Amino acid sequence: xxxxxxxxxxxxxxxxxxxxxxxxxxxxxxxxxxNIWFSxxxxxxxxxxxxxxxxxxxxxxxxxxxxxxAVMMFAINGTLNPVNNYTNDPVFILPLLNWKFYKEGLEYxxxxxxxIAPLMCALFLLFRTMNMTDLGIGMYEGGIPYNISFMFISxxxxxxxxxxxxxxxxxxQRARGLDTEGNLIKRFKAFLPVxxxxxxxxxxxxxxxxxxxxxxxxxxxxxxxxxxDLPKTKADHILKWSSILLSIxxxxxxxxQSFF
Amino acid sequence: MGMKTIDSSKGKMRNTYMAILIPxxxxxxxxxxxxxxxxxxxxxxxxxxxxxxxxxxxxFVGAVSGVGFNIISSIVNGNILGSLFGICNIATAFIVGxxxxxxxxxxxxxxxxxxxxxxxxxxxxxxxxxxxxYGGIQGSGVxxxxxGLLSFGNDILSAAFLAxxxxxxxxxxxxxxxxxxILKRLPENMRxxxxxxxxxxxx
Amino acid sequence: xxxCIIETQDLVHTYPTGVTxxxxxxxxxxxxxxxxxxxxxxxxxxxIVRHFNGLLKPTSGRVLLxxxxxxxxxxxxxxxxxxxxxxxPNHQIFCTTVRDELEAAPKNFGFSEEETKKxxxxxxxxxxxxxxxxxxxxxxxxxxxxxxxxASVLAYKPDVLILDEPTGGLDEPGRVMLTKIIDMMIExxxxxxxxxxxxxxVAENSDRIIxxxxxxxxxxxxxEKIFLNxxxxxxxxxxxxxxxxxxxxxxxxxxxxxxxxxxxxxxKYKNI
Numbered sequence: 001x002x003x004x005x006x007x008x009x010x011x012x013x014x015x016x017x018x019x020x021x022x023x024x025x026x027x028x029x030x031x032x033x034x035n036i037w038f039s040x041x042x043x044x045x046x047x048x049x050x051x052x053x054x055x056x057x058x059x060x061x062x063x064x065x066x067x068x069x070a071v072m073m074f075a076i077n078g079t080l081n082p083v084n085n086y087t088n089d090p091v092f093i094l095p096l097l098n099w100k101f102y103k104e105g106l107e108y109x110x111x112x113x114x115x116i117a118p119l120m121c122a123l124f125l126l127f128r129t130m131n132m133t134d135l136g137i138g139m140y141e142g143g144i145p146y147n148i149s150f151m152f153i154s155x156x157x158x159x160x161x162x163x164x165x166x167x168x169x170x171x172x173q174r175a176r177g178l179d180t181e182g183n184l185i186k187r188f189k190a191f192l193p194v195x196x197x198x199x200x201x202x203x204x205x206x207x208x209x210x211x212x213x214x215x216x217x218x219x220x221x222x223x224x225x226x227x228x229d230l231p232k233t234k235a236d237h238i239l240k241w242s243s244i245l246l247s248i249x250x251x252x253x254x255x256x257q258s259f260f
Numbered sequence: 261m262g263m264k265t266i267d268s269s270k271g272k273m274r275n276t277y278m279a280i281l282i283p284x285x286x287x288x289x290x291x292x293x294x295x296x297x298x299x300x301x302x303x304x305x306x307x308x309x310x311x312x313x314x315x316x317x318x319x320f321v322g323a324v325s326g327v328g329f330n331i332i333s334s335i336v337n338g339n340i341l342g343s344l345f346g347i348c349n350i351a352t353a354f355i356v357g358x359x360x361x362x363x364x365x366x367x368x369x370x371x372x373x374x375x376x377x378x379x380x381x382x383x384x385x386x387x388x389x390x391x392x393x394y395g396g397i398q399g400s401g402v403x404x405x406x407x408g409l410l411s412f413g414n415d416i417l418s419a420a421f422l423a424x425x426x427x428x429x430x431x432x433x434x435x436x437x438x439x440x441x442i443l444k445r446l447p448e449n450m451r452x453x454x455x456x457x458x459x460x461x462x463x
Numbered sequence: 464x465x466x467c468i469i470e471t472q473d474l475v476h477t478y479p480t481g482v483t484x485x486x487x488x489x490x491x492x493x494x495x496x497x498x499x500x501x502x503x504x505x506x507x508x509x510x511i512v513r514h515f516n517g518l519l520k521p522t523s524g525r526v527l528l529x530x531x532x533x534x535x536x537x538x539x540x541x542x543x544x545x546x547x548x549x550x551x552p553n554h555q556i557f558c559t560t561v562r563d564e565l566e567a568a569p570k571n572f573g574f575s576e577e578e579t580k581k582x583x584x585x586x587x588x589x590x591x592x593x594x595x596x597x598x599x600x601x602x603x604x605x606x607x608x609x610x611x612x613x614a615s616v617l618a619y620k621p622d623v624l625i626l627d628e629p630t631g632g633l634d635e636p637g638r639v640m641l642t643k644i645i646d647m648m649i650e651x652x653x654x655x656x657x658x659x660x661x662x663x664x665v666a667e668n669s670d671r672i673i674x675x676x677x678x679x680x681x682x683x684x685x686x687e688k689i690f691l692n693x694x695x696x697x698x699x700x701x702x703x704x705x706x707x708x709x710x711x712x713x714x715x716x717x718x719x720x721x722x723x724x725x726x727x728x729x730x731k732y733k734n735i
Binding site for chain 1: 513516518537538539542543546547549551553554555556557567568571572601615616619
Binding site: 023027062065066068069070071072073076077080081082083108109111112115116119120121123124127147150151154155157158159161162163166170180184187188190191192194195196198199200202203206209210213214218219 | 272273275276277278279280281282283284286287288290291292294295296298299300301302305308312328332335336337338339340341393394395396397398399403406407410411413414415416438441442445446
């Protein structure tokens with residue numbers, strides 16, 4: 001889920017907060033411009049960058065869900081959405097199944113798809129190139145209180161730990177005969193024997209963690225020193241302010257548009 | 261022995277416990293979802309962590325954990341708008357949290373009431389959000405149900421809403437009940453990280 | 464001729480991360496063996512035993528359990544014959560009383576109410592845990608938790624018992640109890656496979672030691688012979704038990720057989 005430190009490419013060298021700003025900018029733009037050509041451009045650009053940054057394999061999973069979503073959205077909305085004007089001729093008819101696709105439904109699907117798909121591609125790229133710990137530090141340097149930045153980083157550390165526990169526990173229970181592959185009832189019954197030890201183990205650790213944090217000065221009001229060095233370059237400044245402008249611009253555009 | 265117990269209900273220690281439990285709630289949400297998919301269960305069961313944290317630390321902490329989960333999960337899945345579903349998790353956290361605070365999350369009767377309340381709230385809130393975010397069709401099994409309802413003449417909003425009711429009822433309701441069951445399985449000293457009035461609750 | 468109950472043929476296992484943990488292992492485990500598998504972390508000990516109950520399947524090669532290929536059997540079937548006690552007892556506990564915990568595995572395997580009760584009573588008697596039957600397992604001290612987790616697997620009497628680091632965290636009475644259980648199971652015809660770093664315990668409680676290093680078996684034999692093979696031990700980064708080392712030093716070279724326990728040492732040197 002989180003990036004690894006490969007050779008530094010342009011996106012990976014950017015300061016993490018910059019990528020947050022870029023996410024905001026692109027999201028606002030795609031949502032508020034609501035323009036199919038703009039969305040398409042964003043999507044194509046993202047796909048090119050994904051290939052360039054060598055994330056194609058990981059992107060496969062996301063791309064499959066985009067394709068499934070596209071198929072469902074266009075098929076169902078195009079044929080069945082009451083928005084369709086059934087008195088006109090259908091835009092096309094699917095040969096074997098004789099399904100009739102109408103203009104209004106397809107446009108409806110396009111509006112929503114054009115909002116979601118480009119963002120899925122662009123944000124996938126931006127977040128995969130982010131190291132979550134760096135992002136947490138970026139947040140702290142950007143003024144977000146230490147508690148919250150800490151919680152953010154801690155989440156991404158806790159999830160894999162619980163995941164490991166879960167695998168061990170599932171194996172341990174299967175080794176005692178727990179049926180994880182039988183009929184639905186058996187599989188439902190297998191949920192608690194795996195979930196309870198995971199939760200119990202993690203809660204057992206909570207008290208010790210609290211003491212550990214306390215002894216490391218978690219609640220001290222002194223300013224924390226940041227050890228990692230995250231450089232900010234000119235590119236970061238340019239991208240940050242362009243994104244802010246883009247966000248504001250798109251919101252203003254939308255407001256103006258609603259008056260006509 | 262004059263040793264102070266670590267009571268997380270007051271002051272700075274509460275901060276520390278929050279800093280540990282909020283990420284833990286998010287992680288438990290993820291784990292619940294992962295186990296459900298490993299066991300090929302037809303539910304998400306990804307709101308168990310929210311309910312557990314709400315029961316242990318209260319409604320607001322639970323709500324933060326729940327929203328955090330939705331934000332992170334929607335980023336990981338790629339659709340940032342999915343964060344809006346955080347509203348559903350807030351509902352779960354509030355219901356479970358306030359009931360737990362009033363010591364009304366102990367017996368099976370309490371559990372059933374909470375389960376129904378959570379299920380209904382999530383269904384009522386989740387369906388409209390799905391329409392706002394996705395326009396009604398999101399690329400999963402529920403869409404087939406929506407298609408069926410559309411062919412009966414409903415408009416997209418009602419179709420999406422009705423289709424999602426049973427699923428949200430089942431998923432969020434069962435998650436709430438599962439949280440209660442899990443808490444029941446923990447020994448007494450683990451259920452009371454907030455100290456206070458529930459310290460004497462029955463095992 | 465003893466029955467060969469587990470056999471691996473050119474067993475190779477590569478994890479999804481790309482790490483090849485087993486590089487072609489050929490092993491035969493016989494009925495009533497009392498085996499310890501030793502080796503550094505990452506040598507493949509845990510990987511190989513997880514093939515015995517089907518938790519892991521070979522990337523290439525074959526594993527035969529009682530003559531049948533493990534890829535053709537369900538984990539549930541295999542777990543019935545091969546019990547596996549995990550290192551961390553907290554990873555198995557999910558019930559609110561010890562009694563429930565002990566009844567869980569037999570019930571999973573389809574024992575009737577009566578059979579379950581009988582099995583649980585037997586194992587409680589054997590391991591002397593009557594006093595904690597109604598306690599919440601997670602509130603027990605570590606040694607008792609470990610004993611309960613062993614008991615929960617013993618309850619359904621598997622033919623083979625795999626113990627992953629059984630002595631870890633165990634106090635002295637716990638170790639005595641463990642030895643008693645191992646001896647009893649061997650007497651009754653079962654097979655024991657232990658993974659351990661505890662050389663003192665391994666030396667006194669195994670008939671056969673398998674030494675693993677980086678995914679391969681580098682030595683396999685009785686403790687008396689294994690602990691004399693200094694080169695293999697060095698390669699696998701294993702140290703013999705302290706009493707064995709002392710004897711080796713005093714012998715200024717290589718005695719015919721390794722001394723494995725304090726009592727053997729005393730016997731040998733008392734007459735000098």
